Amino acid sequence: MIWEIDEKKVVIEGLDAAGRPDPAYAAALGLLQAPSGRRAVAGVCDLVGWLLLQLPLWLGAVPLLLKLAGGSISPYGFINHPGFVLAVVMAAVSVVFSLVYCVVQLVMHGLRGMTIGKAITGIRTVDVRTLERPGFGRVLLRSLILLAASLVPLLLPVFLASPLFDAARRGRGWHDRATGVWLIDVRGGLDPFDEKRLRVARKMVKAAPAAERAVLPSLATPSDSRAQPEYRPGSRISAGVLGVARPHSANERPAVGLSQATAPVPPASTDAGRPVLGGFRPAGPTPSAPARAPLADQGLVADVPVTPSPVPPQIPPVQESRPQPTASPVRNPTVQPGPTVQPGPTAQPESAPQSTAEQASASAGVPPVRASAPAVRYALRLDSGESILVAGPVLLGRNPDATPHPGARAIPLADASRSLSKTHMLVRPVPGGVAIVDCGSTNGSGLFHDGVEYSVTAGTPAMAVEGDTIRLGDRRATVVRV
Template sequence: MIWEIDDGTSVVEGLDAHGRPDPAYAASLGLLPARTGSRVLASLLEWAVAVLVALPALIVLTPVLVDSASGGFDVDAFFARGDLVWVIVAVAVSQVLTLAYVIVQLVLHGRKGVTLGKAVCGIRSVNVRTLERPKFWRGAVVRYLLAYASLIVPVIGPVLVIALSPLFDIERRGRGWLDLAAGTWFVDVRRGLNPYDQKRMRIARKSVKISEHEEKAPLPSLATPIDRDAPAEYVPSARLSGGVIGAHRSQTPAEKTDAQAPGLMVATVPPSLATGAPPVFPVAPAAAPAPAVPSPAPPASVPSAAVVSPPQAPAAPAPAAVSDAAAPAPSAPASVARAEVGDGIRAVLVLDSGARVEVRGTTLFGRSPAAAAGEGEAQLIPVPDETRSVSKTHVAVMPARRGVFVVDRASTNGSAIIRDGAETPLVAGHPAELRTGDTVRFGDRTMRVEQA
């Protein structure tokens, strides 16, 4: 037994030969950089909320700061004010609210890549290398420390660091100085892919990493077609009692015309032979009596010609000599009863979108289904799928003699049958029988089987 030990090293996808993040890889996934206007609007909203939280302290301390700047501030007079308690309470409340606001912003940015302003503008922050959530200390704490440090130079500092620095990005990804220091990148989730949607992100990475499977034409089947001009098709239930794959060949219109022509004998199979009952052969109707012609009486040992039923005679009687003009052609017995594939509705499939599909013949499901060479006419059912989990031609539903079968057409994400709560994956190219109440999963879509 060979043991494989995971050394814990994770492979980061989307890096170039120098280990730097490749913008083309992110673009192929569907990630779009956030616009500069949206980023500036998000920052303004966050600063506006911060000012609103600190408003009580600003209202109380603004006169004190103005007196201190003009040189008229008196410490004794300040502490002798009658509303000193309310001043202290207002400043304390503002400080507590501001601290809670900053902590919430840091936690949300570090774990979810979103803050109050970014959530309103449809922006998410990701690690520029892994395209996952940013690291807490570098992606959130360092970023906010640098943002607050820019306030040392009022107005000019925040405008230059936050608003104008993304314009100098050589990669044209809208990364400013704060992003370079924090290793983050802002993406627009309204126009592009949301990197925190794990399912869609996994499908996008898989689509970029693995090329879509090219559907090839199936090999010709050795099964005997039902009709003479029907395309070859493997029907697992079409085995005769003798073990031969195939079915009886139905009569063509030319053969039916020949069978109806007078004077031609067509060999048919009596229905009694198919059911196992004692054979009963058809009896030709008696001819009209001919005019009396005087003839010598036959010998007593030779009986007159008579029609004897096969069950009453041990051997088949010799056919009576009747002229073609006098004797009508015997009526052909009914052929063996069998169900023709495609006659009527065999089943009804209900998609998860609510659409109902009637299965009368071979039915193909996929994003852009197409019949393969030699498959003949088929009902094409396009299934829209934004996640691209459904292949172009994903599954085929084919009615057979004993029921309805489903075949996976070598799809990328596979198919399965859900029956009684248990899911059974389908092997590509191998048909599986469907029952009423089954659910067929193909990619991320499903359809339920109902009886016609």
Template sequence: MIWEIEDGPRAIEGLDERGRPRPEYAAGLGLVPAPIGRRVLAMIIEGVFIGLLQLPMLLVALPAIIDAVGTADPVDAVFGRSDAVWIVVCSVVPYALTTVFLLVQLIVLGRRGATLGKALTGLRAVNVKTLERPRFWRGAVVRYLVQVGSLLIPVIGPLLVIALSPLFDPDRRRRGWPDLAGQTYLVDIRKGLNPYDAKRMRIARKTLATDLRDEKASLPSLATPVSGPATDVYIPVARNRGGVLGAPKDRVGSGERPSADDGPAAPIQESPFAVDSAPAVAPPTREPVVIARPATEPTAAAPTPEPQSAPASRPEPLGAPAASASSAAPAETLLPGATSSTWSAPELIPHDPPPPAAAAAPTASLVLDSGEQLDIPATGAVLGRAPSVAGADAGAVPLAVADSTKSVSKTHVALRWVDGALVAVDLGSTNGSGVIREGAETELDAGAPATLRSGDTLRFGDRHASVRLT
């Protein structure tokens, strides 16, 4: 087991250099400010509920107390009534229930950012800096005291503090005076992201950070090393199963190796699998050889000619007229240095063996969890919300996958064909990838290939796809 210990204060995302929250960061995560109409409606719902709790006191105890005020002994006038017990119950119980209700409101507001009115209207309160729960004392108690204090001035107080103060927020996030006092931010979870959904909030933070990184840099190529003073461009000169062997662009043709004066650039590594970069010498061309074919059986024996030396000129082609009209044998052309009396088997002209029949290339397709089918071409593919093929295999096709939650990175996973097998490679995605086989999932390390089989399920982010191989 590995224990992670935080060293120093936790870094808070979304703050400027002066430690103030940036409104554009919360908007980038998908948080939507609470509308003023529902803020007022939430306060009205909570006020009506408190009025219902106080209803027994208003209907039973308050009239009896008002009648006893005009008598000489108000206490005896109240407790001397036959229904005095009922009056006491109707006075104490509503106040006790109201106190419990307000205490529960404060606790739930501090831990979950919700009250009765906010829960019914789809609003939540968060800390304006951390975008997490607002805490109990500052975010709940102080904020609630400001709201209750506005009731000291009937009508005008609540109208100014609750309804109108959000219109004066300089950040245009509709934070009223209670929010400024409690350092809270009231958001709408019906139209925006719920900040108390831990999984969606984590994905939104990682996606926002990934989008910023994707705009600055792209994935590196396998043929591009770390830039140095001696080798600015690396080009492949040989390829084997272990990777690509490269050499500096300006020294490939000359065969010169980097010297020690060129800086920290690494020398070219010798490999037993490397192919010589020098151009291959063309094989010598062979002169066409004319084959002597045996003639048909002659009717009369031909006289044996005198042996001749090899002719200096090129032999005549087959079918040429005979050199002597008196020769009884059919016309034929002799090989250099051969005589008609010594006939040998004709020389066979070498031919390249016929190419073997090409085996049918395997095909693959992915069936997404939405029912959409994506065919994987023979050159491979790259999956993501907006995939980029920079640094991928030559000819790789980008396949875009829609994902409203942005759990899938822009360039998430690559699919390649290696020796007839389909291989998945995670490209450093934010939420990772995995292969589900027989109910067990195997996480993919970034850059590590994993062979896929027909029937496997490929997970990338929160999306899934069934693998079909034919």
């Protein structure tokens, strides 16, 4: 039997095939190199702090030492001098404070990547390979290199100016490359010591880009109103019959229905007494009956007496069983009784079956009132499987406070990674979807539409429709129709 031991190898992200740090990966995360001017200011701040701690030594002990060195007093007089005890105390204070200052600087630099001067100027030191804290050993070795360079005349300025001549253009000096560290700017770029933001940035860089969608030909109306489309899809009218929309000018109101359609009625036919079915009229003589003449502006009919004409038998008679609505008064009647009126070439579309209430309304001359469709509501389906109905304003977060948003319903969300803010996002229903407003969250919010993520600016509403995915920190929620 062969036993295999699973060795957990630490995988370092951001290294190329040769194991060297990739500058493009750091730039994608949002890391920026520290400017040379601020690096110099940080060094001056650290030096000034160390010099201030030497004041007790220079004021209390150095004058007495200068007297001893100049021969003003003997060694016996130096020891028995009245200010000898004070000089020793002042020198001890400077030495102790200087040691504490150096230890604190080294510990802060190794654990948090900053000294007092770097904290003031917004600079951090990180391990160039892992982009994490440099460690106590690296910063101690870096300090010893600078200390050794200061012992050689003119060598320390060369070391301090070496970041200006970095071939990789990352601002790393000789002492930085020798210890494997990198100084970055946290004011203008990402702070790698903010673990949440660094984790989110690594996820965004590691995520595969969404595949581009193929551009399909559009059958929609062109944006240029003067251009006539070669093809426009049909649309349904109120009677349920497919119609074709015709081009019209900007000031012309388009006619709805089949007002422009031509029925294939034989020109020799003069029978206006029977209804037209399928473009043909029943054969045989018919008694005199009032004909229905269309009124384009109201969609109603008026009774007009016409003289019947015999038609040679061509098609077996067809019985029309559907009741015809009676004529209703019109606002501007233009049809006057008179001699024989030839039926026009237009054919009225066959209307859909009417209910009893609609027939009663038609017979009374009152247009039927249709019940309005139920309102469409939306909900948020969380990545945990839970659903939140957005019937009104909803406030989401780790522990949302609804005081600044009167009327909003506060719903706390579980967040193991603590990427949600206390009050993260406000969601409210709008026609066609929901509106989301980021409440100034720490880790921000995003909106995925058609596979592309768009950032949501804090305080600015954004529209989310059905199928879109909302990102709240590390949590996800999909907009669904209820």
